[in-house]
Amino acid sequence: MSDKIYRVDMSNLTYKIEDVPQEWLGLGGRGLTSTVVAAEVDPECHPLGPNNKMVFAPGLLSGTSAANSGRTSLGAKSPLTGGIKESNVGGTSAGIMAKLGVKALIIEGIPKDDSTFYHLHVTKEKVEIEAVPELVGKDNFAVLDAMMEKYSKKVAVMSIGRPGEQKMLISNISVKDPKGKLRSHGRGGLGAVMGSKKIKCITIDAENYKETHLADPEKFKEASKIFTKALQENPISGEGLPAFGTNVLVNIINEAGGLPSHNFRSGSSENAENICGETMAENIKNRGGSTTHGCHAGCVIQCSQTYNDKEGNYLASGFEYEMIWAFGANFGISDLDQIAKIDNLMDDLGVDAIETGVTFGVAADTDLIEYGDGERAYEILKNDVANGTPIGRIIGGGAGNLGKLYGLVRVPVVKNQSIPAYEPRAVKGQGITYVTTPMGADHTAGYAVATNILNSGGHIDPLQKEGQVELSRNLQIASAAVDSTGMCIFVAFPALDDPKCLPALIDMINARFGANLTGDDVTNLGKNILKIEHEFNLKAGLGKADDRIPEFMKYETLPPTDAIWDFTNEEIDEFWNF
Amino acid sequence: MSEMIKITIKLFAQYREGKFKVEKREYAKDSTIEDILDDIGLDLGKFPIGVLMVNGRHVQEDFVLEDEQILAIFPKVGGG
Numbered sequence: 086m087s088d089k090i091y092r093v094d095m096s097n098l099t100y101k102i103e104d105v106p107q108e109w110l111g112l113g114g115r116g117l118t119s120t121v122v123a124a125e126v127d128p129e130c131h132p133l134g135p136n137n138k139m140v141f142a143p144g145l146l147s148g149t150s151a152a153n154s155g156r157t158s159l160g161a162k163s164p165l166t167g168g169i170k171e172s173n174v175g176g177t178s179a180g181i182m183a184k185l186g187v188k189a190l191i192i193e194g195i196p197k198d199d200s201t202f203y204h205l206h207v208t209k210e211k212v213e214i215e216a217v218p219e220l221v222g223k224d225n226f227a228v229l230d231a232m233m234e235k236y237s238k239k240v241a242v243m244s245i246g247r248p249g250e251q252k253m254l255i256s257n258i259s260v261k262d263p264k265g266k267l268r269s270h271g272r273g274g275l276g277a278v279m280g281s282k283k284i285k286c287i288t289i290d291a292e293n294y295k296e297t298h299l300a301d302p303e304k305f306k307e308a309s310k311i312f313t314k315a316l317q318e319n320p321i322s323g324e325g326l327p328a329f330g331t332n333v334l335v336n337i338i339n340e341a342g343g344l345p346s347h348n349f350r351s352g353s354s355e356n357a358e359n360i361c362g363e364t365m366a367e368n369i370k371n372r373g374g375s376t377t378h379g380c381h382a383g384c385v386i387q388c389s390q391t392y393n394d395k396e397g398n399y400l401a402s403g404f405e406y407e408m409i410w411a412f413g414a415n416f417g418i419s420d421l422d423q424i425a426k427i428d429n430l431m432d433d434l435g436v437d438a439i440e441t442g443v444t445f446g447v448a449a450d451t452d453l454i455e456y457g458d459g460e461r462a463y464e465i466l467k468n469d470v471a472n473g474t475p476i477g478r479i480i481g482g483g484a485g486n487l488g489k490l491y492g493l494v495r496v497p498v499v500k501n502q503s504i505p506a507y508e509p510r511a512v513k514g515q516g517i518t519y520v521t522t523p524m525g526a527d528h529t530a531g532y533a534v535a536t537n538i539l540n541s542g543g544h545i546d547p548l549q550k551e552g553q554v555e556l557s558r559n560l561q562i563a564s565a566a567v568d569s570t571g572m573c574i575f576v577a578f579p580a581l582d583d584p585k586c587l588p589a590l591i592d593m594i595n596a597r598f599g600a601n602l603t604g605d606d607v608t609n610l611g612k613n614i615l616k617i618e619h620e621f622n623l624k625a626g627l628g629k630a631d632d633r634i635p636e637f638m639k640y641e642t643l644p645p646t647d648a649i650w651d652f653t654n655e656e657i658d659e660f661w662n663f
Numbered sequence: 664m665s666e667m668i669k670i671t672i673k674l675f676a677q678y679r680e681g682k683f684k685v686e687k688r689e690y691a692k693d694s695t696i697e698d699i700l701d702d703i704g705l706d707l708g709k710f711p712i713g714v715l716m717v718n719g720r721h722v723q724e725d726f727v728l729e730d731e732q733i734l735a736i737f738p739k740v741g742g743g
Contacts, residue, residue, distance in 0.1 A: 104738055190677060221666070320713070320738065320739035321740060322741075323712070323737050325677075325738065325740040326678070326742060329676055332742065333676055333741075333742055334740065334743075336675050336676075336737075337737050340737075341719055363684075380735060406742050485668065528743060538721075539714065540714050541739075545698070548720075578741050646719065
């Protein structure tokens with residue numbers, strides 16, 4: 086049976102299962118979510134009002150045996166940026182949705198009775214919509230336990246904690262991973278959109294699905310073998326990431342002077358050695374735990390980990406570079422274990438690591454908290470953010486809003502979304518991605534760090550302007566296409582350096598659907614996605630003036646490189662000439 | 664005796680295994696990074712060089728070092 090669109094209308098608690106329109110058939114992941122959002126959501130709507138929609142879509146290869154194909158995209162209008170958002174995640178939802186035949190799950194409307202929250206359970210035949218007053222006020226791990234009790238251990242779960250219920254802009258949507266831990270649709274405040282629709286959790290039936298149909302199983306198997314080999318033989322995806330996790334980046338970014346610290350006052354941190362991937366791997370070795378863990382079934386990279394305290398008790402998993410940078414370098418906590426404790430609490434609450442961490446960095450410039458005070462940060466999250474006290478609301482509004490409330494100038498956001506772990510002044514290609522991507526400051530949209538710092542795909546000097554706009558454009562086009570396949574962004578490393586990798590990926594898509602896509606078709610797909618998203622933002626009122634870096638980066642040099650943001654507006658706007 | 668230069672060498676990721684994190688060593692004037700790599704004896708067959716930086720700037724293996732510079736040596740690493 087062919088895939089279907091599952092459409093839920095929360096305004097009257099009904100659902101429909103629809104055929105996939107012809108023009109959406111060749112789309113998946115980000116390509117599909119952005120197409121649906123652009124077609125069905127009024128760009129001028131209030132993101133938390135009845136006219137916004139949530140669109141979940143597994144990637145084109147999700148549900149197959151293709152390595153690293155387990156990412157689900159979620160699209161909506163973002164309450165944080167006011168523009169279009171696509172946020173993708175590992176976990177178990179992509180594979181299960183795809184095998185069930187769910188091309189996309191579209192959720193629209195807001196219940197008339199907003200006195201409770203609801204649980205949606207998606208099966209092949211129907212969507213059950215049930216009030217769950219007993220789950221209101223619970224956080225993610227409790228919801229997860231309740232759902233695994235009710236269904237099976239394998240059921241896919243997407244949920245929000247209390248910050249999401251309260252529609253805070255730092256809130257995200259958590260997704261269960263294969264070990265029963267959590268991954269997140271992290272960025273853009275999408276937990277608030279789910280909260281506005283009064284949905285506490287969504288489960289996907291994992292007991293009655295069929296294996297994904299392949300148009301040409303032999304061809305698929307052959308391409309899949311080549312693709313997997315490319316991932317395993319690449320020194321980054323095959324060696325570095327499994328051994329040290331994403332946190333291996335702390336030292337190299339710090340050495341290049343691109344690790345934002347002290348709320349973006351410096352590009353290097355005194356805490357680097359304490360919090361780096363090498364230290365983390367050593368702790369894991371000495372304390373038990375594991376350096377390897379896949380965030381989704383079929384992952385051959387295994388960049389995630391299980392991190393224990395000194396006594397060998399579990400502290401955190403999915404302990405990523407961005408989290409460790411935000412709380413360690415930018416907010417100044419020097420104790421990795423304390424950051425792990427905060428990470429686990431944030432998983433339970435369902436708040437974005439980058440937005441929350443950068444908000445604390447900005448808060449350290451106010452009387453709310455001292456720089457590096459991890460105990461206080463933990464308390465604020467546990468008591469104030471969770472319960473929605475006035476201080477919790479101030480932190481829960483994200484870095485941009487906190488800056489406005491306190492009259493601050495040093496506020497590292499683009500389109501009101503916090504800048505991630507690479508200083509745009511010292512990693513200029515990445516800065517171009519931050520200002521131009523329709524997502525607001527986002528590192529995954531076009532990872533120029535690869536070529537600026539890591540020597541993947543060649544090398545372009547991170548401190549010079551030359552070549553950066555073109556680099557960012559090419560990476561953003563490729564990333565938009567890759568985000569449509571369900572593939573993890575780390576396939577980019579072999580793709581940049583191994584000529585066999587991308588053709589094998591395209592061969593798998595062709596063998597899955599009986600299609601004849603070429604490399605050019607995939608590039609055009611990426612271009613179209615970017616243009617659709619850009620057009621939505623223009624209609625939503627985000628223009629050229631929003632494609633800009635925070636002004637302080639144009640007149641303050643960044644130690645130790647003394648770099649400054651020196652692109653002209655014309656140079657930036659050249660990005661969209663394609 | 665010919666003139667010597669002092670170089671601070673930092674090793675990262677797999678290169679630290681059985682070696683050191685940071686060490687100051689003396690080399691003959693006009694030594695290149697290649698000379699220093701020979702001296703340290705990293706397992707470059709298993710873990711090829713990813714990135715070389717001198718004082719935080721990317722350089723190549725034929726770079727000629729000067730007194731009191733900091734050399735950082737990374738295997739291929741990545742993340743995000």
